Amino acid sequence: MSLVLENVSKIYRDGPKEFRAVDDVSLEVKQGEFIAIIGPSGSGKSTMLSIAGALLSPSEGEVYLQGENITNLSTKKITEKRRDQIGFVFQAANLIPYLKVKDQLNLIDVLSKQKRAKRSIELLEHFGLKHRINKYPNELSGGERQRVAIARALINDPQLILADEPTASLDSKRGREVVELLADEIKNSGKSGIMVTHDERVLDVCDRVISIRDGKIEKQ
């Protein structure tokens, strides 16, 4: 199992009131599996993704990454886990505006004090971005930006890839290309992936679709 959520809840308190953003959710993601999470806004799907990505610690329940319980690790250790074992693809790509394409990938090397310059070139070449290597994000198209973001998520060779609405800023054709690219990478290299999306047209690319409402898993 790449990722296991065990009876996970996230509770926010507002005075006497209690709000369960995620309510007693259990989920297992196998190696090579690509899961989509859908649901209306405010359903708790982003909170669930944040817990899966070690960005947020759950109020109740346990989180296992690669078999290791990461629920109660220190902020510093959690940061290292994210850096080394998880790849993120954010909504609207969220590239750093002042870094050229090659430096978007090199950044991850700098943060983890490693040298994978060759790998970053290979990745960019693989994604058809070799000719854009010295461009800034604002010089790229939306699809190119999202492909750079995927390359960035893959540079540290993570076991788990998390994508937050990767198609949000793209038209349907580009959106589908990006999700297919993501699915190929996950399957071909035996990784696991979770994608939060609104876009029902790309669900067929995923192995499993989880629908979430009011913090609970409705159907799998």
Next chain:
Amino acid sequence: MFLAIRELFYSKLRYILIGLIMVLVASLIFIISGLAKGLSADNASAIQELQADYVILNSDAEMDMTKSFVSRSNMKQMEQADGIKEVNSLSIQMRNATVNGTDKNEDVSIFITEPESMLLPIVAEGNAINSTNEVIVDQSLKREGIQLGDTLTFGEDKEVKVVGFTTEQRYSHTPVVFMTSEKPEKMNAFVVNSGEASLTSIQDEIGSNYEVVTNGELLKGIPSYSQEQASLNMMIVFLYVIAAFVLAAFFYVITLQKRDQFGVLKALGAKTAYLIRSVIGQVLIISVLCIGIGVGLTYGIGAAFPADMPFKLSPIGMLQSSMLILAVSLVGALISLVQVIKIDPIEAIEGAGK
């Protein structure tokens, strides 16, 4: 520094603008410091350079040498006091000197002391004083056209010959003329050479009719000296505060603008310490560059000032001011660092963690 340098290059314009303000503020600090130092020397270099361990004034004089009067009859008492090795007297007169009997005249301060007195300064050009009709004068009089061998006349009574020039001897914004007299009259103060004896032990020895002071205390007693320095120093202090606030506001706003980026960077695995180093790195790069340019600019402007302008730059003073500007810049960046620390990586995921 990976992020810091790339961002500086990418957002050149905004960093050049803030840099420009820093250069101007730093230059202004250096220039006003130079003026303060120049005016201080113009007003009191003769006191700063006074070659005596202590000065003894009348205790009613409130440290103001021109209000103090001591009498020759007490000089013996001083010479015999424990701890005092050598005593001379000093009388100061503000006079107008006529040069070579022409219409040309100069305002000067006359320092009268005994021949062979410890107060007589080293002569930079010309000869030492051999008679009471000879004087050595501050070299700023040279700029006014006075040469060795010229005569100075004070009122109708006294005519003296300039035999030497000395340096750093100005008092009350006028050049000092050193003159000797076997028995000076209207003495303002005694100057003593005390060796190892401390100020309090000498004070105890000579009694409460007299006050023993250091050169530094004497400066405060010079009319206008403290006020002159205080107003300039207040400007300098304000400039440091302005420098801190300008940088604080700038980096605060920039950091707020970059909240999303910091969130993404933290989500990608950048540690807070790394991001803090990055912000401090930017502040350091900008500050050091701007202070450097400011130093250059100040020396350039200083060279363009007329020679008789009271403006003095010292490398040590510049270095101290530079370090202080650097320090206040870093203090200014602190508020931004608090922001950087507070940003949660969850902000990279929209709609989560509310």
